[in-house]
Amino acid sequence: MSSAQAASLVINLTDSEPGFADEIKELGGEELLECIQCAKCAAACPMVLAGFSFFNKRIIQAILLGLREVLLDDSSIWACQSCNRCTEVCPREVNPFEIIQAMRRVAVREFALPTMSIEGLKSLYDTGHAVYLAGAGNTRAKVGLPEKPPSTVAYPEALKELQAIMRKTALADLGIIPMNGFGVADTCEV
Amino acid sequence: MSRIGVYVCHCGENIAGAVDVEEVRKYAETLPGVVVARDYLFMCSDPGQELIKQDIRDGLVDRVVVAACTPRTHEPIFRKAVENGGLNKYFFEMANIRDQDSWPHWHDREGATAKAKKLVASAVAKVALLEPLEDRYVDVTRSSLVIGGGVAGMFAALDLANMGYKVYLVEKNPSIGGNMAKLDKTFPTNDCSACILTPIMVQVGTHPNIELLTYSEVESVEGSIGNFKVKVRKKQTYVDWDRCTGCGDCVEACPARVPNEFNEGMDKRKAIYIEFPQAVPKRAVLDIEHCINCAKRAIGTEPRIHSKTGEPILAPCEKACKTGACDRSKPYNPDGEIMELSVGTIIVATGYKVMDKTPFKEYSPQSPNVITAMQLERILSATGPTEGELRRPSDGEKPRTIVFISCVGSRDKNHHTYCSKVCCMYMLKEARLIKEKYPNINIYIFFIDVRTAGKDFEEYYNYCRGLGIKMIRGRVGAVDELAGDRLRVRAYDVDLGVPVELEADLVVLATAIEPAPGLEELGRKLGITCGSEGFMKELHTKLYPVETPVKGIYIAGCAQGPKDIPESVSQARAASSAAAVPLAMGRVLVEPLISEVDQEKCSGCGICVPLCPYLAISMVEYREKPLSRINEALCAGCGVCAAACPSGAITLHGYTSAQIHAQIEALTAGIGGGANV
Numbered sequence: 001m002s003s004a005q006a007a008s009l010v011i012n013l014t015d016s017e018p019g020f021a022d023e024i025k026e027l028g029g030e031e032l033l034e035c036i037q038c039a040k041c042a043a044a045c046p047m048v049l050a051g052f053s054f055f056n057k058r059i060i061q062a063i064l065l066g067l068r069e070v071l072l073d074d075s076s077i078w079a080c081q082s083c084n085r086c087t088e089v090c091p092r093e094v095n096p097f098e099i100i101q102a103m104r105r106v107a108v109r110e111f112a113l114p115t116m117s118i119e120g121l122k123s124l125y126d127t128g129h130a131v132y133l134a135g136a137g138n139t140r141a142k143v144g145l146p147e148k149p150p151s152t153v154a155y156p157e158a159l160k161e162l163q164a165i166m167r168k169t170a171l172a173d174l175g176i177i178p179m180n181g182f183g184v185a186d187t188c189e190v
Numbered sequence: 191m192s193r194i195g196v197y198v199c200h201c202g203e204n205i206a207g208a209v210d211v212e213e214v215r216k217y218a219e220t221l222p223g224v225v226v227a228r229d230y231l232f233m234c235s236d237p238g239q240e241l242i243k244q245d246i247r248d249g250l251v252d253r254v255v256v257a258a259c260t261p262r263t264h265e266p267i268f269r270k271a272v273e274n275g276g277l278n279k280y281f282f283e284m285a286n287i288r289d290q291d292s293w294p295h296w297h298d299r300e301g302a303t304a305k306a307k308k309l310v311a312s313a314v315a316k317v318a319l320l321e322p323l324e325d326r327y328v329d330v331t332r333s334s335l336v337i338g339g340g341v342a343g344m345f346a347a348l349d350l351a352n353m354g355y356k357v358y359l360v361e362k363n364p365s366i367g368g369n370m371a372k373l374d375k376t377f378p379t380n381d382c383s384a385c386i387l388t389p390i391m392v393q394v395g396t397h398p399n400i401e402l403l404t405y406s407e408v409e410s411v412e413g414s415i416g417n418f419k420v421k422v423r424k425k426q427t428y429v430d431w432d433r434c435t436g437c438g439d440c441v442e443a444c445p446a447r448v449p450n451e452f453n454e455g456m457d458k459r460k461a462i463y464i465e466f467p468q469a470v471p472k473r474a475v476l477d478i479e480h481c482i483n484c485a486k487r488a489i490g491t492e493p494r495i496h497s498k499t500g501e502p503i504l505a506p507c508e509k510a511c512k513t514g515a516c517d518r519s520k521p522y523n524p525d526g527e528i529m530e531l532s533v534g535t536i537i538v539a540t541g542y543k544v545m546d547k548t549p550f551k552e553y554s555p556q557s558p559n560v561i562t563a564m565q566l567e568r569i570l571s572a573t574g575p576t577e578g579e580l581r582r583p584s585d586g587e588k589p590r591t592i593v594f595i596s597c598v599g600s601r602d603k604n605h606h607t608y609c610s611k612v613c614c615m616y617m618l619k620e621a622r623l624i625k626e627k628y629p630n631i632n633i634y635i636f637f638i639d640v641r642t643a644g645k646d647f648e649e650y651y652n653y654c655r656g657l658g659i660k661m662i663r664g665r666v667g668a669v670d671e672l673a674g675d676r677l678r679v680r681a682y683d684v685d686l687g688v689p690v691e692l693e694a695d696l697v698v699l700a701t702a703i704e705p706a707p708g709l710e711e712l713g714r715k716l717g718i719t720c721g722s723e724g725f726m727k728e729l730h731t732k733l734y735p736v737e738t739p740v741k742g743i744y745i746a747g748c749a750q751g752p753k754d755i756p757e758s759v760s761q762a763r764a765a766s767s768a769a770a771v772p773l774a775m776g777r778v779l780v781e782p783l784i785s786e787v788d789q790e791k792c793s794g795c796g797i798c799v800p801l802c803p804y805l806a807i808s809m810v811e812y813r814e815k816p817l818s819r820i821n822e823a824l825c826a827g828c829g830v831c832a833a834a835c836p837s838g839a840i841t842l843h844g845y846t847s848a849q850i851h852a853q854i855e856a857l858t859a860g861i862g863g864g865a866n867v
């Protein structure tokens with residue numbers, strides 16, 4: 001490894017953001033400072049098993065040290081399965097899952113989200129499903145299910161309500177979903 | 191022929207787990223003189239002791255051997271049982287087949303059993319030759335000496351004084367108070383150290399039963415429990431303390447400046463000085479080494495007379511002093527004064543010193559902005575060099591980023607392998623005090639383990655984390671000096687698993703707690719050896735934590751090992767009550783296990799005299815011949831003299847040559863190249 005590469009591995013804390021922890025607390029990670037880095041959450045987390053570089057405990061330490069850029073440059077936070085095991089096991093009631101959610105909020109505001117997620121959000125707005133298999137109607141019919149599932153797909157009024165809610169979120173401010181109530185497909189461009 | 195009873199103890203599984211007790215018992219039955227050998231689960235229990243007593247009452251046995259644990263804790267119990275059974279209690283011998291056999295040879299049943307047999311045989315051989323001895327008592331001098339006037343020494347002294355005993359408190363510095371007097375606030379409650387300590391100092395200073403001997407050191411200690419003779423040197427202050435009022439006028443006037451020990455060398459004091467503002471006693475002392483003898487006024491000389499005014503030419507200190515306490519014409523004795531004290535018990539409370547930063551080359555000790563935690567205490571304190579303003583030493587700027595490094599010199603084979611125990615908490619405390627006052631200062635604590643195992647300590651730690659103090663697991667590897675008085679700190683964050691570095695304005699080293707300088711020498715005077723870490727060793731970690739191997743001498747506070755104030759005070763109060771017991775009893779038992787000279791055999795060579803560590807032996811004129819005599823009250827029964835006497839004139843009762851030879855023969859039977867093989 002060249003020395004330049006080696007040097008780039010070092011995280012310089014002098015460049016860290018002192019207010020980062022407060023930002024995360026405001027965005028939902030209220031119990032952040034309660035974490036004592038015991039790593040019990042990491043022991044329960046599927047992200048760790050899947051080999052992601054940042055998972056609950058490590059994300060929290062990075063936030064505590066103000067390493068905003070480091071976390072924004074990494075997509076691990078989007079791999080959280082929302083299984084909530086960490087929140088169940090944490091002995092200090094930190095609610096690590098909420099901290100990851102808060103971190104996602106930070107990332108969204110910075111547009112630091114993977115294309116996959118943008119697709120998912122777009123699909124959620126358009127159909128009410130983050131993952132919607134448009135061609136599933138026939139298959140459903142074959143096994144005796146109604147062609148449209150009993151969700152926003154079958155109930156356009158429900159989809160409208162969902163879209164109204166989503167337009168009130170930061171996603172709309174950021175232009176990830178349309179700002180106003182017009183048609184769906186024509187405005188949604190990210 | 192004596193009738194010996196042998197009692198082998200299982201000590202639950204402690205002995206039976208490694209030794210075949212039944213085999214040992216059977217073997218004991220075969221030994222000469224043994225009339226009965228029994229075994230029991232716990233010999234020290236009531237039924238166990240009853241076995242011995244019954245055999246004595248039945249006239250079955252007249253000598254007793256118990257093969258069990260250590261005589262250190264159990265000999266007195268069995269002696270009592272022997273006595274209650276109706277025998278002289280010195281017709282008893284113990285074989286230690288636990289601490290010296292089953293424990294160290296736990297995985298070698300055969301070897302341990304063979305060794306147990308030897309130990310039993312040796313005790314049996316000795317017990318047959320024992321003589322009856324009588325206990326003696328000596329009267330106790332009802333006073334105590336406390337060495338060291340820190341928080342531990344002060345509490346020990348106050349307790350004894352309140353019980354009505356006379357206490358001499360010897361402190362080497364000009365004032366009592368110790369290290370606690372230097373602290374700003376104190377965990378876990380953050381009360382101001384001076385505010386809680388000063389009233390205690392005043393109580394000590396004014397207590398009618400306490401004689402305060404500050405600026406003094408112990409020269410020599412003789413005697414034993416109940417009657418110690420102690421010589422104390424009152425060092426020369428060159429100021430008449432009967433007149434000095436502590437006004438500080440001389441200090442104001444003195445031009446000579448010396449690094450100030452109380453402020454950890456961060457500012458200067460004068461050659462004549464008062465140790466700190468709340469000093470007790472508040473008196474000036476002259477540091478003669480640094481006095482520049484203004485106006486050529488060397489101590490003990492007459493002043494020159496001004497040619498014009500005809501007035502004597504005085505030094506500024508003298509001139510300023512309104513009470514005449516600072517009179518340099520007096521012929522002071524540079525060696526001070528020796529006082530002789532008689533005391534019944536002694537408490538050692540000499541405390542600690544913190545390590546200096548210089549050995550830690552990797553942390554740039556040459557930088558003024560790398561300081562010890564004790565220096566930070568002084569910076570934070572209102573009586574410190576910055577009057578409590580947080581400023582870095584190099585240029586007086588307020589630091590924006592502060593880094594604390596834990597375990598500096600602790601848990602480190604190059605320095606001290608022990609944990610200094612208080613640093614984790616005081617780092618958190620110092621960080622918290624700063625963070626509460628200046629929330630915008632960035633604080634990092636680099637640690638290996640956070641050890642906050644005390645009442646309310648974990649809550650304190652969590653509170654500190656809640657303040658946003660950044661905790662990073664990982665020992666700092668390097669601190670480098672950068673331009674602009676900044677410091678680069680390099681470490682590895684174990685939790686992130688990455689190397690980290692940052693720039694700081696102030697780096698605080700939690701340097702290790704060490705024994706007070708000279709503790710080892712003091713130990714020699716007292717007859718107590720220090721442990722491998724240099725602290726004074728207690729007699730038994732669990733059961734006799736404030737006692738020492740020397741009866742009548744006790745320990746308290748950091749002299750025994752690193753500890754915080756709550757622990758130091760608890761231990762001091764434990765030591766004071768232990769030290770009060772002999773005083774309250776008024777007399778102490780002197781075991782008859784001491785040496786005696788047979789004057790018929792003594793050749794008067796005098797070899798024994800300088801060998802006795804307790805100075806118990808002297809030569810006395812007897813029929814125009816010098817003969818050795820042993821003072822019973824001083825002899826501790828160590829036996830050095832008996833071993834050394836070329837004429838075989840000295841007998842150590844309970845350990846006579848015949849008894850010891852019998853033991854050795856029993857132990858070595860069948861060993862070596864001799865005829866026995």
Ligand SMILES: Cc1cc2nc3c(=O)[nH]c(=O)nc-3n(C[C@H](O)[C@H](O)[C@H](O)COP(=O)(O)OP(=O)(O)OC[C@H]3O[C@@H](n4cnc5c(N)ncnc54)[C@H](O)[C@@H]3O)c2cc1C
Pocket residue numbers: 337338339340341342343360361362363366367368369370373375376377378406407408539540541542543544563564567612616619706707708709712746747748749753754755756758
């Ligand atoms: C930086 C730092 C911060 C700390 N903060 C806290 C805190 O916030 N809370 C807390 O609980 N604890 C704290 N501690 C620990 C606390 O200082 C000790 O627990 C306490 O001072 C121990 O008291 P002591 O009487 O045993 O020893 P000392 O205070 O060291 O007193 C010993 C005295 O004996 C004298 N002496 C030494 N040798 C001799 C001799 N040969 N003859 C005569 N006199 C002698 C010394 O001059 C001294 O006056 C801190 C320690 C450090 C290093």
Ligand code: SF4
Pocket residue numbers: 034035036037038039040041042056057060089090091092093094095096
């Ligand atoms: S979030 Fe909870 S479980 Fe995870 S490291 Fe922190 S304290 Fe431990």
Ligand code: SF4
Pocket residue numbers: 041044045046047055056079080081082083084085086087096097100
């Ligand atoms: S909720 Fe997310 S971070 Fe928590 S255990 Fe599940 S996957 Fe891991």
Ligand code: SF4
Pocket residue numbers: 443444445446460461462476480481482483484487505506507508
């Ligand atoms: S003579 Fe007095 S004033 Fe001068 S240095 Fe000495 S103590 Fe200070």
Ligand code: SF4
Pocket residue numbers: 596597598600601608609610611612613614615638639640641700
């Ligand atoms: S108390 Fe903490 S900092 Fe001090 S030596 Fe022990 S572990 Fe290290």
